[in-house]
Amino acid sequence: MIFDIxxxxxxxxxxxxxxxxxxxxxxxxxxxxxxxALALAEVYGPRPLRWFGMAFxxxxxxxxxxxxxxxxxxxxxxxxxxxxxxxxxxxxxxRSTAYQSQIFRGVIQAVPRxxxxxxxxxxxxxxxxxxxxxxxxxxxxxIGPWTNEFSSELKATSLAYVIGxxxxxxQGRYIIxxxxxxxxxxxAVIALMYFVVNWLGNRxxxxxxxxxxxxxxxxxx
Amino acid sequence: xxxxxxxxxxxxxxxxAALPVTLGLWVLAMILGFTLGLLLATGRLYGNRVVYGxxxxxxxxxxxxxxxxxxxxxxxxxxxxxxxxxxFLAAFVAIGMNSAAYQAEYFRGAVRSVPPxxxxxxxxxxxxxxxxxxxxxxxxxxxxxIPQWTNEAILELKYxxxxxxxxxxxxxARAEKIGNTTFQFFDVFLLLAVIYVILTGIxxxxxxxxxxxxxxxxxxx
Amino acid sequence: xAKLLEVEDIRKSxxxxxxxxxxxxxxxxxxxxxxxxxxxxxxxTLLRCVxxxxxxxxxxxxxxxxxxxxxxxxxxxxxxxxxxxxxxxxLHLSARDNITIGLRKLRKMSKxxxxxxxxxxxxxxxxxxxADNYPSQLSGGQQQRVSIARxxxxxxxxxxxxxxxxxxxxxxTGEVVSVMQSLARDxxxxxxxxxxxxxxxxxxxxVIFMDGGHVLEEAPPKEFFSAPKHDxxxxxxxxxxxxxxx
Numbered sequence: 001m002i003f004d005i006x007x008x009x010x011x012x013x014x015x016x017x018x019x020x021x022x023x024x025x026x027x028x029x030x031x032x033x034x035x036x037a038l039a040l041a042e043v044y045g046p047r048p049l050r051w052f053g054m055a056f057x058x059x060x061x062x063x064x065x066x067x068x069x070x071x072x073x074x075x076x077x078x079x080x081x082x083x084x085x086x087x088x089x090x091x092x093x094x095r096s097t098a099y100q101s102q103i104f105r106g107v108i109q110a111v112p113r114x115x116x117x118x119x120x121x122x123x124x125x126x127x128x129x130x131x132x133x134x135x136x137x138x139x140x141x142x143i144g145p146w147t148n149e150f151s152s153e154l155k156a157t158s159l160a161y162v163i164g165x166x167x168x169x170x171q172g173r174y175i176i177x178x179x180x181x182x183x184x185x186x187x188a189v190i191a192l193m194y195f196v197v198n199w200l201g202n203r204x205x206x207x208x209x210x211x212x213x214x215x216x217x218x219x220x221x
Numbered sequence: 222x223x224x225x226x227x228x229x230x231x232x233x234x235x236x237x238a239a240l241p242v243t244l245g246l247w248v249l250a251m252i253l254g255f256t257l258g259l260l261l262a263t264g265r266l267y268g269n270r271v272v273y274g275x276x277x278x279x280x281x282x283x284x285x286x287x288x289x290x291x292x293x294x295x296x297x298x299x300x301x302x303x304x305x306x307x308x309f310l311a312a313f314v315a316i317g318m319n320s321a322a323y324q325a326e327y328f329r330g331a332v333r334s335v336p337p338x339x340x341x342x343x344x345x346x347x348x349x350x351x352x353x354x355x356x357x358x359x360x361x362x363x364x365x366x367i368p369q370w371t372n373e374a375i376l377e378l379k380y381x382x383x384x385x386x387x388x389x390x391x392x393x394a395r396a397e398k399i400g401n402t403t404f405q406f407f408d409v410f411l412l413l414a415v416i417y418v419i420l421t422g423i424x425x426x427x428x429x430x431x432x433x434x435x436x437x438x439x440x441x442x
Numbered sequence: 443x444a445k446l447l448e449v450e451d452i453r454k455s456x457x458x459x460x461x462x463x464x465x466x467x468x469x470x471x472x473x474x475x476x477x478x479x480x481x482x483x484x485x486x487t488l489l490r491c492v493x494x495x496x497x498x499x500x501x502x503x504x505x506x507x508x509x510x511x512x513x514x515x516x517x518x519x520x521x522x523x524x525x526x527x528x529x530x531x532x533l534h535l536s537a538r539d540n541i542t543i544g545l546r547k548l549r550k551m552s553k554x555x556x557x558x559x560x561x562x563x564x565x566x567x568x569x570x571x572x573a574d575n576y577p578s579q580l581s582g583g584q585q586q587r588v589s590i591a592r593x594x595x596x597x598x599x600x601x602x603x604x605x606x607x608x609x610x611x612x613x614x615t616g617e618v619v620s621v622m623q624s625l626a627r628d629x630x631x632x633x634x635x636x637x638x639x640x641x642x643x644x645x646x647x648x649v650i651f652m653d654g655g656h657v658l659e660e661a662p663p664k665e666f667f668s669a670p671k672h673d674x675x676x677x678x679x680x681x682x683x684x685x686x687x688x
Contacts, residue, residue: 066416194290195285
């Protein structure tokens with residue numbers, strides 16, 4: 001009986017999961033691009049940019065996800081209409097930017113100073129040195145902390161529920177109201193789906209980390 | 222800008238009226254998380270196979286799934302087996318149990334980071350294992366855990382906003398209500414965001430002072 | 443005839459401390475000069491001013507008559523190579539790729555050409571069999587030889603060495619010194635900050651003695667080690683075990 005309900009509704013659950021994954025990928029991509037840009041600005045940029053970066057991090061890390069979602073959906077909606085999904089990408093993506101820029105700033109600053117100097121000494125410009133020497137080392141070290149960010153954002157996608165994105169959690173609520181019950185089982189199945197995606201993502205990122213590991217690098221520091 | 226300021230002045234008291242709910246939820250959940258977290262950490266560190274397995278499963282499940290799903294499970298699901306909690310209680314249990322999983326890992330990591338020589342030295346002056354743990358290892362571990370615990374406290378403060386999704390009238394719910402009557406969603410959620418930034422800023426400052434007060438010279442991390 | 447490298451009246455302060463108080467020196471093509479002096483006398487700073495890793499407060503550096511400025515520094519550094527005390531090999535690259543990266547990114551050489559050139563330089567420093575090793579898999583001496591190969595690959599006019607052996611265990615300095623000696627024999631122009639007296643005796647055309655931010659004397663090694671003109675130089679030689687006491 002319960003299993004029938006689950007199996008009948010599996011397409012909806014997977015549909016919701018797919019939306020959640022799309023949201024996750026989009027927000028992580030926004031956070032990745034802007035996060036690296038912000039981190040570079042903070043490490044190498046002029047002082048005003050540094051201050052801007054610090055302020056941005058502070059503000060976006062200080063606001064709960066739900067509040068950002070409400071602000072970017074209903075709040076922006078005061079000025080022009082925005083769909084729930086792009087609003088969620090924007091809200092969670094900017095928040096992820098704050099967290100990712102912190103990760104990238106940390107690993108960039110952890111690259112030994114001599115690396116930049118040696119790159120400059122063979123005639124590379126600062127930009128060339130960052131691109132060819134600093135970032136390849138820093139990004140490898142970033143995979144570990146980035147895995148945490150992945151997990152935390154996967155779970156954060158469920159909060160897009162509150163602005164009406166029809167992702168996995170909202171699909172669960174739909175199923176519950178349409179079948180009048182089975183709440184524990186439905187939420188257990190949903191939890192399991194998040195759990196599995198999280199586990200798979202962590203495994204993949206761990207594999208990536210090992211694949212790009214450099215013998216002896218980062219072990220002592 | 223002046224519009225926003227006059228809006229803020231008008232509605233700030235109304236939002237802040239719900240602040241005790243937010244803060245109460247936060248403090249109670251942190252206490253539950255702390256207590257349960259210590260138990261779980263002990264289970265993972267010193268438990269027999271069954272205790273270890275159970276506490277590990279708990280930690281993995283709660284860290285691998287979204288808090289919103291956990292909250293729905295508790296608030297909407299548990300009544301199916303006769304456990305009915307009002308929204309505040311359900312939110313308190315959900316946030317506390319979720320936090321326990323994270324706090325357990327911080328405690329466990331901190332205990333394991335105390336050098337083994339400390340316990341050996343305690344045994345060498347005649348302490349039992351229990352005494353050594355209580356008066357030598359634990360005090361050091363607790364100091365090491367404070368920075369992570371600070372982070373966790375700030376995260377949990379923001380997570381209390383999720384209780385809005387099950388109808389707890391904390392500050393986010395109050396702000397939404399104001400939005401629904403004034404239709405000034407941007408202003409009200411911006412105001413709410415500012416409140417959270419200031420709130421988390423204050424908490425971070427206070428906890429930083431605690432951190433520096435309890436620091437042991439030369440023992441960092 | 444113009445000198446290959448001319449360093450003229452370099453001054454450099456860090457905060458309120460003046461480290462270089464007007465230093466001048468010059469090198470002809472094919473010359474090797476060794477800079478000696480107690481620690482804290484500005485030798486390394488001088489070297490870093492030459493290729494502008496630390497820009498001088500005033501003074502001039504000219505290579506082949508062309509002044510090194512902020513505008514041309516990246517191009518000039520390819521001609522004034524620098525070997526660091528602590529090697530600074532690129533940690534994410536194999537020995538070979540430490541050498542190819544400059545060739546590929548700056549000289550726009552093809553992958554195959556760069557690789558061929560890198561292998562030739564590795565052979566020159568005796569490390570052909572270590573091309574695929576990462577820095578952490580090499581001894582200090584091997585790392586320093588790779589870093590010399592990296593410098594050589596850019597076909598520099600001048601090589602600057604900043605205490606290339608002082609981070610090495612004593613038993614590893616020999617391999618680096620012998621590479622440097624063979625470079626000097628081959629006619630490389632080198633300016634070396636080092637306390638390797640053996641190297642200075644065998645390979646240097648002159649020893650430059652620095653003290654307190656000044657060049658106190660410059661003399662052929664034979665002359666400098668047997669009859670230094672200044673008391674400070676004599677004290678220094680005694681301190682490193684090379685004075686009349688030794």
